[in-house]
Amino acid sequence: MKQHIRLHVALLGASIPFRDAAHAQLVTELGGGVGLQGITYMVVDTPANDLYLAGAFTWANDQQVSPGILRWGDEGLESVGCGVGWDCIAFINQGGLQNPAFALAKWNGDLYLGGSFFFTLGGIEYNWVMRWDGTSWHPIPGLDGPVKSIKVIDDQLIVAGWFTYADTVLANGLARWDGEAWHRVIDVPVFSAGDINYVNDVVKYQDQWYLGGNLLSPARDLVKWSGQSWETVGGGFLGIFSQVNKLRVYNDRLYVAGSFSRCPEHAGVLSNPGSGVVAWDGSAWDDLGGGTCGSPNGSVLSIAWWNDELYACGIFDVMGGQPGGRLAKWDGERWCMLTPPGFWGLGGPAALEVYNDSLYIGGSFLVAGGDSMSCFVKWVGGDYTYSCGAQSVAEADTESGGLVCSPNPTSGALMVKAPAWANHGCSLRVINTAGIEVLRLNFTHSSSFDVSSLPSGVYALTLQNQSGRSSTGLFLKD
Numbered sequence: 310m311k312q313h314i315r316l317h318v319a320l321l322g323a324s325i326p327f328r329d330a331a332h333a334q335l336v337t338e339l340g341g342g343v344g345l346q347g348i349t350y351m352v353v354d355t356p357a358n359d360l361y362l363a364g365a366f367t368w369a370n371d372q373q374v375s376p377g378i379l380r381w382g383d384e385g386l387e388s389v390g391c392g393v394g395w396d397c398i399a400f401i402n403q404g405g406l407q408n409p410a411f412a413l414a415k416w417n418g419d420l421y422l423g424g425s426f427f428f429t430l431g432g433i434e435y436n437w438v439m440r441w442d443g444t445s446w447h448p449i450p451g452l453d454g455p456v457k458s459i460k461v462i463d464d465q466l467i468v469a470g471w472f473t474y475a476d477t478v479l480a481n482g483l484a485r486w487d488g489e490a491w492h493r494v495i496d497v498p499v500f501s502a503g504d505i506n507y508v509n510d511v512v513k514y515q516d517q518w519y520l521g522g523n524l525l526s527p528a529r530d531l532v533k534w535s536g537q538s539w540e541t542v543g544g545g546f547l548g549i550f551s552q553v554n555k556l557r558v559y560n561d562r563l564y565v566a567g568s569f570s571r572c573p574e575h576a577g578v579l580s581n582p583g584s585g586v587v588a589w590d591g592s593a594w595d596d597l598g599g600g601t602c603g604s605p606n607g608s609v610l611s612i613a614w615w616n617d618e619l620y621a622c623g624i625f626d627v628m629g630g631q632p633g634g635r636l637a638k639w640d641g642e643r644w645c646m647l648t649p650p651g652f653w654g655l656g657g658p659a660a661l662e663v664y665n666d667s668l669y670i671g672g673s674f675l676v677a678g679g680d681s682m683s684c685f686v687k688w689v690g691g692d693y694t695y696s697c698g699a700q701s702v703a704e705a706d707t708e709s710g711g712l713v714c715s716p717n718p719t720s721g722a723l724m725v726k727a728p729a730w731a732n733h734g735c736s737l738r739v740i741n742t743a744g745i746e747v748l749r750l751n752f753t754h755s756s757s758f759d760v761s762s763l764p765s766g767v768y769a770l771t772l773q774n775q776s777g778r779s780s781t782g783l784f785l786k787d
Contacts, residue, residue: 368401669686
């Protein structure tokens with residue numbers, strides 16, 4: 310199990326105070342801007358070197374465009390046919406689509422667009438997903454609910470969403486399209502009896518299928534197929550508002566972005582592996598510097614990698630303990646907020662993509678940095694950061710370290726190693742996912758104790774000395 314215990318050695322502020330950077334542009338609007346309600350998702354078509362935008366927009370650059378779908382390339386913003394529910398003639402309200410597009414993928418030369426849209430055009434029904442062949446749009450019938458994710462996995466077109474059936478196939482949120490018919494990818498049960506599976510995303514990681522979404526207990530928002538059964542991943546996520554929004558694989562780690570928190574002061578659950586964004590290596594979690602802990606709404610909506618750094622956007626105003634505004638990057642050791650509080654006005658960023666070695670930002674904002682910019686911009690701020698957290702080193706036994714648990718998971722003995730300050734008079738509490746203390750021990754620097762009598766599940770550890778200094782950790786009881 311990898312442990313990621315960090316030593317804070319220096320607090321580094323912004324490389325440029327924002328009052329001095331206000332005259333220097335951090336982002337620039339593209340193509341005259343995209344209309345109200347904006348962009349929900351972007352994807353690069355690498356062979357054609359085009360960037361496709363999906364969302365709720367109906368106008369761009371002050372003119373009608375194909376609703377819900379646009380192409381950005383050498384010619385600027387271009388419509389893709391008539392888009393969602395338009396005949397290319399009638400006037401479109403600038404207010405945007407009530408039922409937007411959420412997902413895009415290019416497969417076998419065709420573009421697939423999915424979302425919550427359903428409409429009839431020319432006597433033909435288009436529900437939830439449709440295909441662009443380069444000339445016209447075609448419906449793909451059969452789904453009975455919205456599409457939230459479309460990906461090409463193992464050269465197959467995989468669709469995930471809030472549906473039960475794909476034609477006559479009982480799919481429960483995960484289906485495969487072969488160009489002519491729907492198929493079951495793998496047997497998916499209804500994770501919460503009496504409900505549907507609200508699947509927001511799908512990936513294949515370490516040769517196992519992972520589904521993330523708003524999946525109630527016992528699924529806990531994130532499950533994987535072990536080859537024999539579906540299992541909750543690393544204890545999963547709990548909380549009134551918890552859900553997984555995006556799943557991405559990078560450098561053999563699975564990154565999970567969503568609306569979850571480990572901070573009790575913001576409706577978080579202590580057993581959660583982190584806040585807003587975390588990484589999974591197949592056996593253990595990395596909380597990535599605490600993520601959005603401290604933000605009243607810590608939701609992360611999109612993540613992307615650029616120059617080996619992780620970029621995140623969403624509703625958060627704190628990341629890695631640093632204040633800022635809705636856009637941040639992780640360099641592997643610390644978070645830096647890229648924009649200050651209030652930078653994004655009348656909405657915020659919701660989609661990130663790297664195109665032609667630049668970071669593109671989409672969302673529903675109408676103001677950026679005090680300037681009128683509508684929903685579609687590119688980062689031009691170079692290395693500017695508004696605020697950065699502490700540098701860190703991987704060292705377990707340090708003045709500011711956390712609790713190191715091994716083996717983790719465990720079915721019997723658990724060894725806990727604490728920071729150097731935990732010598733005498735410390736109390737170690739073991740807390741279950743319901744917030745109930747199930748065990749309390751007197752603790753020194755390191756100790757081993759038996760957890761075999763505890764039910765299977767995720768447990769939080771809290772160590773505190775007589776002066777109130779504390780440290781935390783998590784372990785999974787098999």
